[in-house]
Amino acid sequence: MKSDRSGESATRIDDVERAHLVDPEDTSFAIGRWAPSPDLTDLVRRFWVPIWSVPAGRSAPQRVLQYPVCLVVVTDDYARFYGVNTGLSETVLTGRGWAIGTMFAPAAGALITGGPVADWTDRFADLAEVTGPAGAALGADIRSIMADDPNDSVRQHEATDLVEAWLRPRLPVDDDGLLVNAIVEFVEDDSAVTSVTQICDRFHLTERSLQRLTQRRLGLTPKWLIQRRRLQEAAERLRGSGTTLAMIAAELGYADEAHLVRDFRTVTGMTPGQFASRFD
Numbered sequence: 001m002k003s004d005r006s007g008e009s010a011t012r013i014d015d016v017e018r019a020h021l022v023d024p025e026d027t028s029f030a031i032g033r034w035a036p037s038p039d040l041t042d043l044v045r046r047f048w049v050p051i052w053s054v055p056a057g058r059s060a061p062q063r064v065l066q067y068p069v070c071l072v073v074v075t076d077d078y079a080r081f082y083g084v085n086t087g088l089s090e091t092v093l094t095g096r097g098w099a100i101g102t103m104f105a106p107a108a109g110a111l112i113t114g115g116p117v118a119d120w121t122d123r124f125a126d127l128a129e130v131t132g133p134a135g136a137a138l139g140a141d142i143r144s145i146m147a148d149d150p151n152d153s154v155r156q157h158e159a160t161d162l163v164e165a166w167l168r169p170r171l172p173v174d175d176d177g178l179l180v181n182a183i184v185e186f187v188e189d190d191s192a193v194t195s196v197t198q199i200c201d202r203f204h205l206t207e208r209s210l211q212r213l214t215q216r217r218l219g220l221t222p223k224w225l226i227q228r229r230r231l232q233e234a235a236e237r238l239r240g241s242g243t244t245l246a247m248i249a250a251e252l253g254y255a256d257e258a259h260l261v262r263d264f265r266t267v268t269g270m271t272p273g274q275f276a277s278r279f280d
Helices: 015-019 108-113 127-131 133-146 153-170 175-189 196-203 207-218 222-238 245-251 257-268 272-277
Strands: 029-034 044-053 060-064 071-075 079-082 089-093 096-104 124-126
Touching: 015 222, 029 153, 044 153, 071 133, 079 127, 079 133, 096 108, 096 133, 096 153, 108 127, 108 153, 108 175, 108 207, 124 127, 127 133, 133 153, 175 196, 175 207, 175 222, 196 207, 196 222, 207 222, 222 245, 222 257, 222 272, 245 257, 245 272, 257 272
Parallel strands: none
Antiparallel strands: 029 044, 044 096, 060 089, 071 079, 071 096, 079 124
């Protein structure tokens, strides 16, 4: 991270695990992850490809503190576009299955939907509903590739190549999109950012202009961006040892430990102590 008041090592849990409130005892799935082609980094953060096998009669809930970005997920059952879940995103895995997931960059949502991303906050829909026949065709083409062997890494990359080809006509990203990408990167990468004023100062924006931009392009408030990064960092640090909740609260800019406990429990449904106990 660019700012690190905790003194922790540069080695850290990757940012996927930072957001994924993974249960360390859940071995029902494996996830492949890779970056997009260089020309698409303004539109795509990463692809992820989970393959799961859950014993009969059981389920494996996957809970994620989602980033401020939209997603497209294609499985053998559905192809969906997801707006940002402002609370805790949960997917329950059962049986055997696979998915091709695309995590977009912040700029991409409006370019895919053709309108305010706020219309999709806390919502998802069939990809064809959002993008028309092209979205339906993408889902069908991916299923065709994955049908024979979803564990084949060559097929997985062929599937994400299809997603990239589907996205390229949306290039280049507009100036507002590049700006919102930069704003989100600034907030997510710097633990010292604890106020909206800091964002305004860094990008020479009034608070009103910043609010309008993030609402239009993310469907979120600047304050939410800061709170979400704090909770992701808290979840990351709670997996470790040698630090107290009071120390974590201070390092993340909370007024006191009680405020961190309240925020964490409100969003995740667990107290920080309950979450940390899973990693003892």
